[in-house]
Every structure is written in C-alpha cells, then in structure tokens.
Amino acid sequence: MTTKTLDKATKGKYFRIVKLPQGVIKSQLIRLGISEGDTLKCVERLPGGTVVVQKYRQEIALGFDLAKKINIDFQKT
Numbered sequence: 122m123t124t125k126t127l128d129k130a131t132k133g134k135y136f137r138i139v140k141l142p143q144g145v146i147k148s149q150l151i152r153l154g155i156s157e158g159d160t161l162k163c164v165e166r167l168p169g170g171t172v173v174v175q176k177y178r179q180e181i182a183l184g185f186d187l188a189k190k191i192n193i194d195f196q197k198t
Contacts, residue, residue, distance in 0.1 A: 125195065127172055127188035130163040137161075140192040153181055160196060 130136055138159045141147045154176055155161070165173035170185025183191070 125193055127174075127183065127191040127193050128170060128185055130166075130172055130174075130188075130193065130195075132163055132166055135160055135162050135196040136193040137196060138191065139194055142187075142190040146187065146190070154179060155181065 124139060127136075138155065138157050138161065141150055141155075141157055150156070155174075159176060161174045161176045163172060164175045164180060167173065167182070170188065171182050172185070172188045173180055173182045175181075
C-alpha cells in the first residue's frame with residue numbers, strides 16, 4: 122500500500138482513510154460518516170479537482186483543497 126493524499130485518487134479505486142485534518146473539518150467529516158480507518162471508493166473526479174467518494178450507498182463530494190489534506194492508503198483489489 123502507498124500513502125498519498127485523496128486528490129491523487131483515481132476513479133473506480135478503493136482506498137483507506139489514514140489521517141483526517143484536525144479541527145472543525147475533522148468533526149464535519151465524522152458527522153458525514155467519514156472517519157480514519159474507513160474504506161471508501163472514488164466514484165468520480167470532477168472538473169476543478171473535486172473528488173466524489175462513496176461509503177456504502179452514500180456519495181460525498183470533497184473539494185480539491187480539502188482532498189489534499191486527507192491522507193489515504195490505496196487498497197489492492
């Protein structure tokens with residue numbers, strides 16, 4: 122597994138959240154159901170760098186600046 126940031130995720134690939142940014146952003150992501158250790162899927166890359174991730178049946182769009190602050194490990198599938 123390689124540690125990178127979420128902005129490097131590619132469509133259709135699974136990854137595990139290693140570290141979320143501290144503070145309010147971390148609290149907001151946890152409220153949305155995203156926490157450290159979760160496995161998610163990148164379902165779309167939108168213009169401007171927005172990354173759409175999926176956990177179970179919920180999809181969440183994360184902006185490029187936020188995605189650069191989230192550390193992930195790519196899963197081998």
